[in-house]
Amino acid sequence: MTGMKLGLSADEVLTTTRAVRKRIDFDKPVEREVIMECVEIAQQAPTGSNNQGWRWMFVTDPEKKTAIADMYRANFYPYIGMDDPDAEEMPARDVGDRILSSAVHMARRLHEVPVMAIPLHTGRLEGADTFRQASSWGSILPAVWSFLLALRERGLGSSWTTLHLPNEREVADLLGIPFDEYTQVGMFPIGYTLGTDFKLAQRVPAEKFVHWDTW
Numbered sequence: 001m002t003g004m005k006l007g008l009s010a011d012e013v014l015t016t017t018r019a020v021r022k023r024i025d026f027d028k029p030v031e032r033e034v035i036m037e038c039v040e041i042a043q044q045a046p047t048g049s050n051n052q053g054w055r056w057m058f059v060t061d062p063e064k065k066t067a068i069a070d071m072y073r074a075n076f077y078p079y080i081g082m083d084d085p086d087a088e089e090m091p092a093r094d095v096g097d098r099i100l101s102s103a104v105h106m107a108r109r110l111h112e113v114p115v116m117a118i119p120l121h122t123g124r125l126e127g128a129d130t131f132r133q134a135s136s137w138g139s140i141l142p143a144v145w146s147f148l149l150a151l152r153e154r155g156l157g158s159s160w161t162t163l164h165l166p167n168e169r170e171v172a173d174l175l176g177i178p179f180d181e182y183t184q185v186g187m188f189p190i191g192y193t194l195g196t197d198f199k200l201a202q203r204v205p206a207e208k209f210v211h212w213d214t215w
Contacts, residue, residue, distance in 0.1 A: 005153055006196055013149050016198040020157025021106035024191040030114040030156065035190070038150035045143035048135050053122035054143055055182060057175055058115055067174055068187065069111035071167040076107045079163060106159065106189060113189035117158070118171070119144050120182040140185055148188070157193040162186045 008016070039056055047053070059065055077085050080100065085108075121140040125133050144160075151158055164171055164187045172179040 004155055006155060008153055013152055015200050017149055017152040018157070018198045018201065019102075019159035020193055020198075021102040021159050021189075023194045024106070024113060024157060024189065025194050026109055026112040026114070026191060028114070028192045030190060030192065034154055034156070035115060035117075038147050038154070041150040042143045042147035045146045046139075047143065048139040051122075051139065053136075054140050055120040055122075057118040057120060057177065059118070059175065060115055062111075064174060065113070065116055066111040068116060068164055068171055069107075071170060072110055072161070072164045072187070073107050075163040075166050076103075080104070106161075110189060113191050115190040117147070117188040117190055118175070118177075119147070119185040119188075120177065121185060122182060124180065124183055136183070144185060144188075151190065152198075155192055155196050156190060157198075158188040158190045160186050160188060 035058060043052070043054070059068065073085065077083075080103070082104070119140060121136055123136060125136055128136070148158055148160075165184060168184050169179050171177070171184065172182075177184070
């Protein structure tokens with residue numbers, strides 16, 4: 001292992017891995033060796049029939065990052081109902097506003113992130129039944145979450161984004177991904193975090209969501 005580690009317990013990593021946007025350090029380079037450490041850890045995640053159908057695309061080329069960020073923003077601003085992308089961000093009054101403000105901040109600076117990660121899984125899911133979809137997602141999402149946990153332990157952060165996916169084919173063409181053979185899971189902007197003191201999020205008590213034996 002080559003990267004700095006925070007020495008968090010398993011429970012601390014699981015409960016303090018946040019979606020990081022405003023606290024990404026856009027100026028500090030991210031070493032390829034650290035990314036590869038996290039991938040090695042992520043590939044210990046369970047995968048259906050041990051097929052290991054995952055692939056990992058990392059983008060550091062400035063022109064390609066800008067192209068992906070432009071496609072992302074073209075979908076992001078209409079999605080949040082922001083007619084003027086250059087307008088000032090609204091003041092963050094509550095949790096919803098804070099999340100929106102941080103999302104706008106990331107969208108505006110997305111092209112500046114040190115690394116973009118695009119995990120992929122073998123096959124396409126258009127028209128697939130629930131069984132096949134669940135099997136496919138279940139074979140890649142545990143690895144993606146393990147990757148994010150490994151980032152957290154090394155002082156890096158990210159956030160799970162999907163708003164480049166309306167342009168999935170264009171991104172595939174840009175990066176040379178065989179579109180008919182691989183599905184993009186999302187896009188994850190990666191950077192070192194400004195501080196590492198992330199805390200538990202506010203959540204509704206678990207008993208509100210749990211059923212035993214009947215609904």
